[in-house]
Amino acid sequence: GENVEQHPSTLSVQEGDSAVIKCTYSDSASNYFPWYKQELGKRPQLIIDIRSNVGEKKDQRIAVTLNKTAKHFSLHITETQPEDSAVYFCAANYRSGNTPLVFGKGTRLSVIA
Amino acid sequence: EPEVTQTPSHQVTQMGQEVILRCVPISNHLYFYWYRQILGQKVEFLVSFYNNEISEKSEIFDDQFSVERPDGSNFTLKIRSTKLEDSAMYFCASKWTGGGEKLFFGSGTQLSVL
Numbered sequence: 001g002e003n004v005e006q007h008p009s010t011l012s013v014q015e016g017d018s019a020v021i022k023c024t025y026s027d028s029a030s031n032y033f034p035w036y037k038q039e040l041g042k043r044p045q046l047i048i049d050i051r052s053n054v055g056e057k058k059d060q061r062i063a064v065t066l067n068k069t070a071k072h073f074s075l076h077i078t079e080t081q082p083e084d085s086a087v088y089f090c091a092a093n094y095r096s097g098n099t100p101l102v103f104g105k106g107t108r109l110s111v112i113a
Numbered sequence: 114e115p116e117v118t119q120t121p122s123h124q125v126t127q128m129g130q131e132v133i134l135r136c137v138p139i140s141n142h143l144y145f146y147w148y149r150q151i152l153g154q155k156v157e158f159l160v161s162f163y164n165n166e167i168s169e170k171s172e173i174f175d176d177q178f179s180v181e182r183p184d185g186s187n188f189t190l191k192i193r194s195t196k197l198e199d200s201a202m203y204f205c206a207s208k209w210t211g212g213g214e215k216l217f218f219g220s221g222t223q224l225s226v227l
Contacts, residue, residue, distance in 0.1 A: 043218040
């Protein structure tokens with residue numbers, strides 16, 4: 001089955017700097033890659049996703065890139081703000097049917113004001 | 114935005130007791146899931162449910178676990194005889210179609226087994 005590795009486990013950045021979180025996946029059949037943000041004690045919330053027919057997707061200050069050949073994808077947050085502080089999870093699955101998402105272990109991002 | 118709702122938000126139980134965690138998925142969704150998250154760890158898949166039957170389950174979802182959709186709105190997770198290691202946050206999730214459509218998570222039930 002799918003296995004998702006995520007790095008780093010913790011990341012501290014100064015407010016205004018960029019943050020990059022990287023994930024690799026094992027199943028070449030996977031073609032859907034969402035990113036979730038989880039604030040302390042709250043539910044995971046989808047912030048951006050990408051499908052395998054696209055190499056990059058951007059939504060304001062966040063962007064995701066996908067390298068299918070290398071089987072890795074990354075989350076980029078620019079101009080970080082204190083409210084970006086949270087745990088970020090990457091995930092992967094393949095679109096056919098009801099295959100569950102497999103999550104990475106998460107990255108705790110701290111944005112220091 | 115529509116939400117998945119879960120009750121209770123917190124559940125404390127004694128080891129060996131049965132617990133039922135309740136979820137109301139978004140009304141037009143067809144695929145339902147239970148995930149759990151042990152404190153500080155990643156979100157782990159337990160079971161998926163579609164068309165009134167289990168689609169897939171993980172190794173965690175052993176004979177002590179069961180799921181049910183007793184009516185058109187509720188989706189429940191039952192743990193028959195809780196163990197200490199069942200203590201975790203349990204998230205219900207749902208989505209409209211199979212595959213890569215957005216997965217909506219509930220706010221979770223924090224289960225503490227003493």
